[in-house]
Amino acid sequence: MREFILFSRGVTKDFSLNDLPNAGRMDLVARCISSSIFLSYSLRKDVKFHAVLNGPPNPPLTITFFSNELKNVSPDERNICSHIKIAIKNFFKGKNLSEPGIYVEKKSFEEVVKEKVEEYGKDYVFYLSREGEDVSNVNLTESFVAIVGDNKGIPKKTEMFLEKIETKKVSLGEIEYLASQSIIIFNYLVDRKCKL
Numbered sequence: 505m506r507e508f509i510l511f512s513r514g515v516t517k518d519f520s521l522n523d524l525p526n527a528g529r530m531d532l533v534a535r536c537i538s539s540s541i542f543l544s545y546s547l548r549k550d551v552k553f554h555a556v557l558n559g560p561p562n563p564p565l566t567i568t569f570f571s572n573e574l575k576n577v578s579p580d581e582r583n584i585c586s587h588i589k590i591a592i593k594n595f596f597k598g599k600n601l602s603e604p605g606i607y608v609e610k611k612s613f614e615e616v617v618k619e620k621v622e623e624y625g626k627d628y629v630f631y632l633s634r635e636g637e638d639v640s641n642v643n644l645t646e647s648f649v650a651i652v653g654d655n656k657g658i659p660k661k662t663e664m665f666l667e668k669i670e671t672k673k674v675s676l677g678e679i680e681y682l683a684s685q686s687i688i689i690f691n692y693l694v695d696r697k698c699k700l
Contacts, residue, residue: 505550505551505552505647506540506548506550506551506552506646506647506648506650506691506694507551507552507553507554507620507624507648507649507650508536508540508551508552508553508554508649508650508651508652508687509554509556509613509616509617509620509649509650509651509652510533510536510553510554510555510556510651510652510653510654510683511556511558511613511651511652511653511654511658511659511662512528512529512532512533512555512556512557512558512559512654513528513529513557513558513559513654513656514527514528514529514530514533514555514557514558514559514588514654515527515528515530515557515559515560515561516557516558516559516560516561516562516563516564516565516592517560517561517562517592518589518592518593519585519589521582521585521586521589524581524582524585527559527585528557528559529654529655530585530588531581531585532654532655532682532683532684533555533557533584533585533588533654534580534581534582534584534585534588535581535682535683535684536553536555536652536683536684536687537553537555537569537584538579538580538581538584538684539684539685539687539688539691540553540569540687540691541553541569541571541574542579547571547574548571548691549571549572550571550572551570551571552568552569552570552571553568553569554566554567554568554616555567555568555569555588556611556612556613556616558613564610564611564612564613565592565595565608565609565610565611566608566609566610566611566612566613566616567588567591567592567602567606567607567608568606568607568608568609569587569605569606570605570606570607571605572605573604573605574604574605574606575603575604575605576603577605577606587602587603587606590602590603590606591603591606591607591608592608594608595608595609595610613662614662614665617629617649617651617665617666617669617671618669620649621669621671624647624648624649626669626670626671626672627643627672628645628647628648628649629648629649629651629671629672630642630648630649630650630651630671630672630673630674630690631651631658631663631666631671631672631673631674632650632651632652632674632675632676632686632690633673633674633675634675634676634677634678634680635673635675636672636673636674636675637672637673637674637675638674638675638677639674639675639676639677639690639693642672642674644693644694644697644698645694645698646694646698648694650687650690651666651671652683652686652687653683654683655682655683676689676690
């Protein structure tokens with residue numbers, strides 16, 4: 505299983521599909537989801553994407569997309585965000601399963617990361633950061649958890665939490681990529697190493 509966790513400042517309320525940047529950069533959230541689970545003509549198998557929304561007014565909310573179960577989701581931002589809107593509405597109606605393959609919980613970034621460290625072991629939970637160990641020196645496997653921040657990055661206090669629980673800080677190089685690009689690069693590197 506490949507899993508991605510995004511620390512996002514996305515809003516935790518209904519938002520307009522016509523103004524995704526002002527919904528806490530929900531456009532970025534959608535691009536990251538698309539980058540993690542979509543291939544050219546299909547969905548990747550065995551991928552979970554956890555978007556931890558920390559924006560107002562009801563943070564945190566974690567929305568999980570599980571590629572094996574998804575129905576009627578396409579890779580464009582507007583479509584993905586329409587499913588996020590539905591998930592937020594359903595959560596406040598008391599539903600944790602919003603649609604097939606889309607789950608929503610009142611769970612913090614720290615809670616999600618701790619669960620994944622317990623599940624995978626700290627050696628397979630990677631925090632993608634320019635200051636980390638070069639990815640070429642990291643043992644990549646088909647099963648991992650990769651953590652990324654949004655356009656403002658991960659707050660210092662949260663970074664300290666990641667250090668304290670000893671997640672591996674991994675660098676993709678000197679260039680600072682967009683979060684969605686980092687996900688594509690990391691998927692590509694794992695594809696090259698594990699599938700060829």
